[in-house]
Amino acid sequence: ETGVTQSPTHLIKTRGQQVTLRCSSQSGHNTVSWYQQALGQGPQFIFQYYREEENGRGNFPPRFSGLQFPNYSSELNVNALELDDSALYLCASSLEQRQETQYFGPGTRLLVL
């Protein structure tokens, strides 16, 4: 198992609500990436944070936003939830020097009703 943790593990929300998901990266890792994995599909890149700054973004609307804190933990915020936002949200952390090797947390399963 990696040292990456995520909370909560499961979440149920209704359409239009807002949600905050949290990620604690592996010790020493200063880069966090977030992915959305719909059922039966591969993960899709949402964005990445490096030393508290956004360092790349995938094809997701602005209602998906994030933060990284000085201790390198991270949050993913989604506003105005839609039914299609139902998915497993994964965060992955990596070392600065080996930024390409990403280690995943267990994910947060979000269900939007």
Place this chain on the structure above:
Amino acid sequence: GENVEQHPSTLSVQEGDSAVIKCTYSDSASNYFPWYKQELGKRPQLIIDIRSNVGEKKDQRIAVTLNKTAKHFSLHITETQPEDSAVYFCAASKGSNYQLIWGAGTKLIIKP
């Protein structure tokens, strides 16, 4: 942008036989190619990776080959065991943030 295609979507092999999963990528600038194993309800687990300056890498029963000219890479699992049953994903990345672009996954079934 980068696009990664993965085949087959489902692969069923007899225990002890070999399994091969293939991926192609579109962006010749991609330079890092990891493979992840994901068991039902669990996190993706990195099982092996290869960088563009290497043609082949092996780790016990698992090997990955990369053909940069043809822009494809493959995962080889030998002497398959029941615990190899899972969904396997290939991915490709490049550049300053190494965002991973993933294939659609291969469900590997090991028949006893």
